[in-house]
Amino acid sequence: MTRPPGPTHRGAALALLFVDIELGRDGRFHAMAARRGTEEQVWTGLSFDAAHDRLAAWLRPDDILVGHNLQRFDRPAIAERRPSSPLLDLPTLDSLVLSVLAFPSRPYHRLTKDDRLVRDALPDPLSDVRASQRVLEDAVGALAALPHAETDVLASLIGVAELHARIDAGEVGPHALPD
Helix, strand or coil: CCCCCCCEECCEECEEEEEEEEECCCCCEEEEEEEECCEEEEEECCCHHHHHHHHHHHCCCCEEEEECCHHHHHHHHHHHHCCCCHHHHCCEEEHHHHHHHHCCCCCCCCCEECCEEHHHCCCCHHHHHHHHHHHHHHHHHHHHCCCHHHHHHHHHHHHHHHHHHHHHCCCCCHHHCCC
16 A cells, blocks of 8 residues: 655654635735645635635545644634634644754745745745645654654644643633643
C-alpha cells in the first residue's frame, strides 16, 4: 500500500487542509482558497458566508486545518464572522509557528511567491496555500532532523504556547491552567 507524500502521524498520512483567507486592510473579504493533497478550491466574487459554506461543505472529519499565521489571522477572521463554524472545531497547524521553531536564525518567516515576499506580491490565496504547504514541509523536515530530546522540548513548548493562545482568545479561562 502506498501512502500519499507528506507528513505522517503513527504511519498514517495526515489529512492536511491548507487554507488562506484574503481580507483587505478594511477587513472586507476578498477571497478564500483551500488545498488538500492535489485538490484545490478557490472562492472569489462571493460573500464571506458563501465562501465559508462552500469550504465547510468540502471538509472531511479527519482534516487538520493548516495555514500560515493561521492562529493570529485566519482562525480569528472565521471566529469573528462565523462563531459556530465547523472549521473552528478542527485541529490546527500554523506553518508560521513551525517555521520559527524550525529555523530560529532566519530573519523573517513570511511566505514567498516566486522568491518574493508575499507582501510584495498581489493577493492570491491559492498561491498562499501552496506556499504554506512548502513552508510546512520544510519545517517538518528540519524538525525531524533534530535530536529526539530537542523535539520533545519543542513539543512541550508548542503545547504551552497553544494553551496561552487559547487563553488569549478567550477559549479557556484561568481555571484551565495547571497548578
